[in-house]
Structure formats: structure tokens, C-alpha cells
Amino acid sequence: MKIKELLDLAAKAEAGTQGNVDEAKARLLALGSDLVTVAKDEGRELSDEEQDALKAGAKGIDALDAVSARIKESAGIMAKFANLVPAGGGSPTGAGTGTTDAPEGARLNFRSKAATVHIASKMGDPTGAKAIASSGDAITGVPLDSTPYEQGRVANTALAILPFKTRPPQYTYLRQTTRDNQAAPVAVGALKPESKYGLTSVDGKLEVIAHVSEPTPEYWLIDNQSLTAFVQTEMQYGLERAVEAQVLGGNGTTPNLRGVLNTPGVQLQEFVDDATVTVRKGLTALETAGYEGGGIILHPADWEAIELSRRADGTPDLGSGIPVDRAAQRLWGLRIAVSNAVPEGTGLLFDLGALAVVGDGAVRTQWSSGVSDDFQRNQVRARTEGRFGLDVYQPNGIVKLDLDEAA
Known part of the structure; x- marks a missing residue:
């Protein structure tokens, strides 16, 4: 699920349809960090699918950085012409x-x-x-x-x-409180023992x-x-x-x-x-x-x-x-x-x-x-x-x- 979300968000970033730049970048970083953390916790290397998702995420972040640079440049131009703003x-x-x-x-x-x-x-x-x-x-x-x-x-x-x-x-959730396991050999025709699993x-x-x-x-x-x-x-x-x-x-x-x-x-x-x-x-x-x-x-x-x-x-x-x-x-x-x-x-x-x-x-x-x-x-x-x-x-x-x- 995280891999799919990362790929989708990266694609939106490259296409310029991601919405808020800062939030999109923070989300991409969080998703990528989660993938790496899970792999480390499980003591394994990244899977091919995870590597591809992280590569796409990196490209998406680069695209977002480029958008941020354009915003900064635009702000500088606006400041120079501040006196013309009503x-x-x-x-x-x-x-x-x-x-x-x-x-x-x-x-x-x-x-x-x-x-x-x-x-x-x-x-x-x-x-x-x-x-x-x-x-x-x-x-x-x-x-x-x-x-x-x-x-x-x-x-x-x-x-x-x-x-x-x-x-x-x-x-609300259910918690098991008891386990009384009575499973045992049973003679033909005899009653089966009853086990109890309290919730x-x-x-x-x-x-x-x-x-x-x-x-x-x-x-x-x-x-x-x-x-x-x-x-x-x-x-x-x-x-x-x-x-x-x-x-x-x-x-x-x-x-x-x-x-x-x-x-x-x-x-x-x-x-x-x-x-x-x-x-x-x-x-x-x-x-x-x-x-x-x-x-x-x-x-x-x-x-x-x-x-x-x-x-x-x-x-x-x-x-x-x-x-x-x-x-x-x-x-x-x-x-x-x-x-x-x-x-x-x-x-x-x-x-x-x-x-x-x-x-x-x-x-x-x-x-x-x-x-x-x-x-x-x-x-x-x-x-x-x-x-x-x-x-x-x-x-x-x-x-x-x-x-x-x-x-």
C-alpha cells in the first residue's frame, strides 16, 4: 500500500499536479523512510519493487525542489516590483x-x-x-x-x-482473557469435552x-x-x-x-x-x-x-x-x-x-x-x-x- 502511494505521489509530482509542494515532499520523504525502516527492522535488503518505488520518489522530490526554486525566483521578482503592487x-x-x-x-x-x-x-x-x-x-x-x-x-x-x-x-476491540483447552481422546459415543476461550x-x-x-x-x-x-x-x-x-x-x-x-x-x-x-x-x-x-x-x-x-x-x-x-x-x-x-x-x-x-x-x-x-x-x-x-x-x-x- 505504501509502495503504491509513493509511486502515485511521485507521478503527480513529476506531472506538476501534486498540490501543496511542501506537504507532498514531506509525504514522499515519510513514505520512503518507512520503506527503508521496515527493511532494516526485518534485517533484509530492499526488494526490487521497493527500490523502484524509492527511485521514483527521489525523482518526484527533485521535481518538487524545482517547483520550490521557481516559487522562490518568482517571489524575488515580485519583491523588486513591490512598489507597483496596489x-x-x-x-x-x-x-x-x-x-x-x-x-x-x-x-x-x-x-x-x-x-x-x-x-x-x-x-x-x-x-x-x-x-x-x-x-x-x-x-x-x-x-x-x-x-x-x-x-x-x-x-x-x-x-x-x-x-x-x-x-x-x-x-472497541475484543481481548481473550482465558484459554481452557480440554481437547483429549474420546471413546465412541462419549461426550466430547468442552473447551472455553473467553473473550x-x-x-x-x-x-x-x-x-x-x-x-x-x-x-x-x-x-x-x-x-x-x-x-x-x-x-x-x-x-x-x-x-x-x-x-x-x-x-x-x-x-x-x-x-x-x-x-x-x-x-x-x-x-x-x-x-x-x-x-x-x-x-x-x-x-x-x-x-x-x-x-x-x-x-x-x-x-x-x-x-x-x-x-x-x-x-x-x-x-x-x-x-x-x-x-x-x-x-x-x-x-x-x-x-x-x-x-x-x-x-x-x-x-x-x-x-x-x-x-x-x-x-x-x-x-x-x-x-x-x-x-x-x-x-x-x-x-x-x-x-x-x-x-x-x-x-x-x-x-x-x-x-x-x-x-
């Missing part, structure tokens, strides 16, 4: 609205959703260098270092390996997770287009951290999600010998219950301890190479995600079919000056939000690992 010919600055749809797929990826309406573009110049105001005056950006110098971000997240599904705001209906609901930025001077955004992208990226990063914290540790009190760590019915694996052995014991518990390991979530300090652990002869537990190949980031053949949202000394091991992060498929970023006296102060704010939930279909397909020897 009053009211430009677009006044207002509350911009950008909606970014999260592609449905195996994983929830905030980083593929970089699309919003720039304040500068609403004033006639998508580059933000020059613009035409509603009065017809030409506005020229002041010399400005266009790179906001931001603080570091945590690169890893549990959301990178947790399955993701698109859901409506309210929904229960579970009501699901998406909760809004959101935040609003501090007020930003409107002219900062006009003079520096990259500032808009910076604010949006920061807002999406903050939303991602909040979703991750709720998915793992939410207490279940509305509007909080009930996170995996607080879900009743998950298996518990006590500490045995060391963290590496404990994870392996947890994998056995999972397999004994009829599931298979799909991923492991650890606090960075616990993953560090495992990477640095040594056998009795002094060789590393994870192999003889020093340092450990961090790009692989696997233990017992399973992918590791490190997360600050899981407590140190606690890990999670799960079957990929046991749970899923759910959402309506959209992360929305909107700009507005309608808060307090922002309009009078020429200030705007960004609001980023989405609707999310957590479905746990098989609690005993999840193992909570005790990795603290002193506990």
Missing part, C-alpha cells in the same frame, strides 16, 4: 494553520511530520527574505544568523520499536496530548524562515516525549493513558545473576506463554551496564569486539530501544502483537495570535497536539524485567 494586493499576516498527517505504519515517527504554514509565506515570500505587506510596502529581512542554536535532544525513544495503529477517537470487550479512547509555545515576535518569523521550522521541531519533540512517557508510565487516571508499566496482567521477571541473564529468562517466560520476543526497552544506564558487562574471563558479554557495535543495538537477537521514560533498573520485553500505540494519524501544529494580548504585541504562539492511546491486547505477552540486583 494596496491590499498582498496577504496580511494571520493565524496560520498546518495539519500534518502521521503515516500509518509499523512505527510512530514524529520526525517525518515537518510541515506547517510559515508566517513569512503568508506575507507573499516563502523564503522569508522579502515580503509584500497588505499595504504594498516591501519588507526586507534584517541580517540575521538563520541558525537557532538549540539544546541537545534525546535521540532514542521507545516509540521507535513499539507498533502503531490508526484508530478513531472512540473504538471480553474493551472500550478504547484517544486522549489529547498537547502544548502551547511561549509567545514569539512575529517579525522574528518573518525575518527568519528557519525559526518557524525550529519552533515546530521543538514542539513535536516535546509532544513525542510526552507520548512516550504516557505510553510507558501513564497512571490511567483520565486524561492520562494507562502505560505498559501500570497495566495489570503483565508477566514479572525477577533479577537472576545479571541483567543479560534476566532478559534471557524473561524471553523464556514469554515463549512458555506462547509468545515470541519482538523488542526490549531499557533505561540508557541499564543498556550501558549490559554493554560493559564482562564474563569470568574478562571478555565482553556481547562479544569479543571492543567497543560494542552500537549501531546493531541488539540483545538475544532482539532490537533494543533505550528510553529515559522507563525507570532505571526496570526493563520491558514484549511480543509485537501484544500491544500497540494508537492515534488518529495526525499531529497538528497551528499558529495563532489570539491568546491574551498577543495580537497587540505582534506575537504569535504555536500549538502542537495529537490524539493518542495505548492498546494492550495480550498483557501476558509483555514481561516487566527487574534489572536491579539490589532490589
Whole structure:
């Protein structure tokens, strides 16, 4: 399905019928990234069909870049003839609205959703260098270092390996609660034993997770287009951290999600010998219950301890190479995600079919000056939000690992 969508969108891009250039490019990048991620997760090379789709997507992106260049050139010409534009010919600055749809797929990826309406573009110049105001005056950006110098971000997240599904705001699914298998040899004419497979209906609901930025001077955004992208990226990063914290540790009190760590019915694996052995014991518990390991979530300090652990002869537990190949980031053949949202000394091991992060498929970023006296102060704010939930279909397909020897 993703391959077909990528090919269709690439064809529209080359034909010049794609609609919004920025949104089309963001979607092409997201679809291509998803194909590559799935292949890497499955430990395989790209198929011929996937390679052809990615090549078509690359051509489509080139075509979109060419359109963007033409738009930029046109804006420059318009700026030079700004004095010939009659009053009211430009677009006044207002509350911009950008909606970014999260592609449905195996994983929830905030980083593929970089699309919003720039304040500068609403004033006639998508580059933000020059613009035409509603009065017809030409506005020229002041010399400005266009790179906001931001603080570091945590690169890893549990959301990178947790399955993701698109859901409506309210929904219902069935969860099996018991399995009483009575199959046995039966004599001729005797009654057959009855097996029971209990099902229960579970009501699901998406909760809004959101935040609003501090007020930003409107002219900062006009003079520096990259500032808009910076604010949006920061807002999406903050939303991602909040979703991750709720998915793992939410207490279940509305509007909080009930996170995996607080879900009743998950298996518990006590500490045995060391963290590496404990994870392996947890994998056995999972397999004994009829599931298979799909991923492991650890606090960075616990993953560090495992990477640095040594056998009795002094060789590393994870192999003889020093340092450990961090790009692989696997233990017992399973992918590791490190997360600050899981407590140190606690890990999670799960079957990929046991749970899923759910959402309506959209992360929305909107700009507005309608808060307090922002309009009078020429200030705007960004609001980023989405609707999310957590479905746990098989609690005993999840193992909570005790990795603290002193506990």
C-alpha cells in the first residue's frame, strides 16, 4: 500500500499536479523512510519493487525542489516590483494553520511530520527574505544568523520499536482473557469435552496530548524562515516525549493513558545473576506463554551496564569486539530501544502483537495570535497536539524485567 502511494505521489509530482509542494515532499520523504525502516527492522535488503518505488520518489522530490526554486525566483521578482503592487494586493499576516498527517505504519515517527504554514509565506515570500505587506510596502529581512542554536535532544525513544495503529477517537476491540483447552481422546459415543476461550470487550479512547509555545515576535518569523521550522521541531519533540512517557508510565487516571508499566496482567521477571541473564529468562517466560520476543526497552544506564558487562574471563558479554557495535543495538537477537521514560533498573520485553500505540494519524501544529494580548504585541504562539492511546491486547505477552540486583 505504501509502495503504491509513493509511486502515485511521485507521478503527480513529476506531472506538476501534486498540490501543496511542501506537504507532498514531506509525504514522499515519510513514505520512503518507512520503506527503508521496515527493511532494516526485518534485517533484509530492499526488494526490487521497493527500490523502484524509492527511485521514483527521489525523482518526484527533485521535481518538487524545482517547483520550490521557481516559487522562490518568482517571489524575488515580485519583491523588486513591490512598489507597483496596489494596496491590499498582498496577504496580511494571520493565524496560520498546518495539519500534518502521521503515516500509518509499523512505527510512530514524529520526525517525518515537518510541515506547517510559515508566517513569512503568508506575507507573499516563502523564503522569508522579502515580503509584500497588505499595504504594498516591501519588507526586507534584517541580517540575521538563520541558525537557532538549540539544546541537545534525546535521540532514542521507545516509540521507535513499539507498533502503531490508526484508530478513531472512540473504538472497541475484543481481548481473550482465558484459554481452557480440554481437547483429549474420546471413546465412541462419549461426550466430547468442552473447551472455553473467553473473550471480553474493551472500550478504547484517544486522549489529547498537547502544548502551547511561549509567545514569539512575529517579525522574528518573518525575518527568519528557519525559526518557524525550529519552533515546530521543538514542539513535536516535546509532544513525542510526552507520548512516550504516557505510553510507558501513564497512571490511567483520565486524561492520562494507562502505560505498559501500570497495566495489570503483565508477566514479572525477577533479577537472576545479571541483567543479560534476566532478559534471557524473561524471553523464556514469554515463549512458555506462547509468545515470541519482538523488542526490549531499557533505561540508557541499564543498556550501558549490559554493554560493559564482562564474563569470568574478562571478555565482553556481547562479544569479543571492543567497543560494542552500537549501531546493531541488539540483545538475544532482539532490537533494543533505550528510553529515559522507563525507570532505571526496570526493563520491558514484549511480543509485537501484544500491544500497540494508537492515534488518529495526525499531529497538528497551528499558529495563532489570539491568546491574551498577543495580537497587540505582534506575537504569535504555536500549538502542537495529537490524539493518542495505548492498546494492550495480550498483557501476558509483555514481561516487566527487574534489572536491579539490589532490589
